[in-house]
Amino acid sequence: MSADSSPTPKHEVETFPAYEGRMHYIEGYTPVSLGAPHSSLERTATWAGMGFLLVGLVGIGMVLYGLATSLWGGDENSNFFMIAGAIVAVVICGGGLILINRGRQHYKKYRRETGRSH
Known part of the structure; x- marks a missing residue:
């Protein structure tokens, strides 16, 4: 038996170029939301922004x-x-929206580069 007729097939190593700062996925692969490097769910800014929006409800x-005490006295x-209250709501909710936008910047970049939306 010759050395070339081994029962296991030979696999060639396939490499994909890695571009710094650019999303690169194998064609046809759709990454899951939580595990993807562009995920907004793993960014602190996204969660802090949502917290700011909730605090803005104060x-x-x-x-x-x-308004109620103005209308009915007391x-x-x-x-x-x-x-x-208006100042607190505008400042805190505005800060929250800015943080959420910052936390989602990687996902928006991914959408622009790949054309995918999910």
Whole structure:
């Protein structure tokens, strides 16, 4: 028996070029959301931004409290609560939206490069 007639097939090593800063996947492969390097779910900025949006609800609650006490009486500081609540809501929710946008930048880059949307 010759050395070339081995029962196991010979496999050639196939390599794919790695481009720095560019998403590169094998054609036909769709990465899962959590395990992909472009995933927004693994970014701290995304989760911190969602936390900021939830905290921003405090400002909206302050506006509603100020509005209710202004309409039905009971508190002389209703204008303060409405103004302070609006400022808190805009600043904190705005910061949250900026953080979420920053956390999703890798996914947006992936969509631009591959044309995939999932």
